[in-house]
Amino acid sequence: MESPQQTQLNKKLGWRFALSAIAMFGFAFALVPLYGVFCAITGLNGKTGGAIDAVAAISMPVDVNRLVTVEFLSSVKSGLPWNFRPVTRKMQVHPGKIYETYYIARNKSSRDVVGQAVPSVAPGIAARYFKKIECFCFTQQTLAAGEQRQMPLRFVLDPGLPASVSVVTLSYTFFESPSNKWNRTTQGFNQAADSRGRLAGDKRVQL
Numbered sequence: 001m002e003s004p005q006q007t008q009l010n011k012k013l014g015w016r017f018a019l020s021a022i023a024m025f026g027f028a029f030a031l032v033p034l035y036g037v038f039c040a041i042t043g044l045n046g047k048t049g050g051a052i053d054a055v056a057a058i059s060m061p062v063d064v065n066r067l068v069t070v071e072f073l074s075s076v077k078s079g080l081p082w083n084f085r086p087v088t089r090k091m092q093v094h095p096g097k098i099y100e101t102y103y104i105a106r107n108k109s110s111r112d113v114v115g116q117a118v119p120s121v122a123p124g125i126a127a128r129y130f131k132k133i134e135c136f137c138f139t140q141q142t143l144a145a146g147e148q149r150q151m152p153l154r155f156v157l158d159p160g161l162p163a164s165v166s167v168v169t170l171s172y173t174f175f176e177s178p179s180n181k182w183n184r185t186t187q188g189f190n191q192a193a194d195s196r197g198r199l200a201g202d203k204r205v206q207l
Contacts, residue, residue, distance in 0.1 A: 075172075134152055
């Protein structure tokens with residue numbers, strides 16, 4: 001039987017683990033919004049022109065007399081065990097014409113991981129003219145342990161893009177999903193609680 005002191009100690013440890021788990025989840029949940037603030041401060045725009053359906057994209061007039069260079073960048077937030085890169089680093093496009101390219105992600109870990117891609121466009125003035133028809137950033141991506149996936153991106157530049165813009169840079173940063181972090185944190189808490197329970201049991205046997 002546990003002594004009153006041991007019971008009180010276990011309660012304190014339990015509360016500490018619970019509060020730590022909640023704090024970690026809150027921080028992880030804030031990462032994506034904070035990234036949007038970072039983009040605004042640094043000149044990158046965390047919000048592209050949003051989604052557009054294929055019918056609306058097809059109806060856009062194509063400016064065959066203009067070429068815009070689109071650059072594709074990628075990064076992974078610290079803590080996400082993925083490799084992530086664009087298949088094509090750069091392409092020239094006509095505003096109003098639909099294009100398709102791909103990014104590749106690979107989970108280097110031995111566990112399933114859920115990630116969320118956050119886009120940014122530079123210069124910021126071009127963000128509203130970058131329209132995505134299909135994008136892996138629309139939903140969270142789950143990669144099994146060791147899995148590699150090719151993820152499509154279909155887009156169109158609105159012909160209204162200011163004439164002063166000749167280069168548009170699209171960058172994606174992958175974050176680990178807050179829900180995925182929460183699951184790992186609570187799992188760690190449960191394992192720690194089980195370990196404390198076994199330790200207390202061993203002490204009772206020795207007594």
